[in-house]
Amino acid sequence: MPAEPNGARPEAAPRRQRWTPGRVALWAGVAVVGAVAWGMIALGRGEEISASWLIFAALASYAIGYRFYARFIQYKVLMTDDTRATPAERVDNGADYHPTDRRVLFGHHFAAVAGAGPLVGPVLAAQMGFLPGTIWIIVGVIFAGAVQDMVVLFFSTRRGGRSLGQMAREEIGPVGGIAALIAVMAIMIILLAVLAMVVVNALAESPWGSFSLIMTIPIALFMGVYLRYLRPGRVMEASAIGVVLLLAAIAGGGWVADHAVLGEIFLFSRNELTFGLIAYGFIASVLPVWLLLAPRDYLSTFMKIGVVVLLAVSIVVASPSLRLPQFTEFAFNGQGPVFAGSLFPFVFITIACGALSGFHALVSSGTTPKLIEKESQVRVIGYGSMLTESFVAIMAMVTACVIDPGVYFAMNMPATALGDSVQSAAQAVSQLGFTVDAQTLENTARLIEEESILARTGGAPTFALGAAQIFSTLFGGQAMMAFWYHFAVMFEALFILTTVDAGTRVGRFMLQDTLGNVYKPMRDPSWRPGAWLCSALVVGAWGYFLWAGVNDPLGGINQLYPLFGIANQLLAAIALAVCTTLLIKSGRAKYAWVTLVPLAWDAVVTLTASWQKVFSDDPAIGFFAQRRQFSEALADGETGVGAIQGVDAMQKVVVNTTVDGILSVLFALLVVVILVDSVRVWIKALRAPEGSLPTTEDPYERSRLWAPSGLVATREEREYARRSAAAGAAAPVSAEAEEKG
């Protein structure tokens, strides 16, 4: 099939939007607000800066990015063509292919891409101050993350909704395809382990939190039965009942925690929670979907959208001050206690979701392209949803920065660095330069009715504390702090559990599919022995990392989070390489920089981070240097290194650093393989006469549907819809086509 640049049709030429004085004034206003806000957060000195400035800087930048850069990509680079039928219109089978209202699809897509990721990364990155993370979240999303999501969505839409892996195989080659498969599998395992660890750290020794999270299981089961047998299809109703029960469970948790007997029953240690989660993950992934996963999904979507809106409104209304500085010394000396390594490259690794997340490419290819009505909607669905996720990341950054910096560090440092009392913790944190006294740490714990706030790493407790502080200034004051804290913990844990359940299932399908090449029956997803075996293998894999991380003397988040970031950015490298290849192959080489620049940046960041993780001589950063340090100490018969005491703990460090180091090497090699293989294809494509290389674009088929492009229909679009309805046109054609014709 010739690579006809179909977008070059006359109808698809950008409709010139006239610059009326009103419009010019509006955009000039947005630019001024953005510039002032950026000035305040970057240059503000002395007084504490209001979080509203962060929000304004983000929103103004997003608006400009969406209006100008995304529009440029849409019209000049991708040349979206609304006269062309999308797969949803062509196939329209009433099931997975179906033209979906853009506003509904926006909600779907956002709920599918945004999870706990954007809540964790920014909280960890806050150890370097709020500025590095904020700049990366905003600039990264505009030039890299949202571009990736939009371009992948566009190309997958042109290819009948093919998945990223299929596109990598067809457009780059079998090597790229296999690398993509390994990357997806690896990131899935690490992601599940890291997210499960966030839950373990948030719920350990917390009967309130454990009770309310455990209650989500009977609530989901009830909803499942309700939707199956009582009132099939009444999703809104069942979700509303679920949310009410959920709130009751959170309120009830306070009573349970104070109860003499129940308080003991729901008090779990880290290892108990670890094995509980592993068992849950296995059972949930082999149970039928209707019973647990489907209702859980409904509940998470409800909570996700509700809490994001509530948090945004609360931050703007409460307008808290940021108490962390713009930069801390850890941005430059790489000695940060939350994660080691300096600003470059580790901020860009730690914050993946919210700025550039390769994982999104899996949603942007596969599910959403089968539902999208019009090609021009890739801007609002792909770019717009990612901007929204980025905004969630900014809010997470705000929650981490509004709490007392001393409390922040006490919550996020590994237990071994803090010692075992509030006094030793206060001393350790104060030594870092963030003065805090034992009394403050104790009072904070009492305020949220937790046993202790020390070493509650993983981001969720910090996010919850900040969010509780913001919510309680508006609703209920200090008396409600404990409720809001557990509400926020629950909110995050709820969809982490949904991800654990769904992710294990996705991993199981991928494994079954791969093993199916060797042993045929494996391919059948309803073959029970295969399902059980593969579920056990997937759960075993992430369960191992979870267990090792929870028991890691150096702190599991500290060690594993960088690996998760690298894996996610590795997937982004694959997605951006596929996009660049497609831009070149489809005759858009002139604009290949749109994805090539983010790819280059991503490759530099990932490879630098991997290099430091593998080769750094600093044991705090390099896995192998750390391994050497501990194994030499063991060989010399020593019984401790620094704060790590005991031969047992030292041996654990040796094992974990070996595994983590090998994974870092693997990820770096995969990035190199993908890059080399793509460059080979690019050169071939650039040398070949225009359009002689095969690509797999679907043939052009004229669309008979019409729909507005943006979230809100423009006046012209509304008028057009009215006119064609009045004319009784059964199948209105594209607005542009009509205007031109």
Place this chain on the structure above:
Amino acid sequence: MTVTGLGPALLRGLREAWQIARGIAGERAYEIYLEHHRREHPGEEPLSERVFWRRHTDRGDTDPGARCC
């Protein structure tokens, strides 16, 4: 807009918002199926609501869909 025109417009807006929310929650699946069925297979009896939802949910057992972090 006149005062009398505001009420119906507001109502229409709210109704639209409700339908969007139902769409995001996935509640419109059966309606979509019925529309599709009427268009593509006129004259044939469509699945009952209960049977449809059962099949709709059970598809997840073999196709989990992608979800992100």
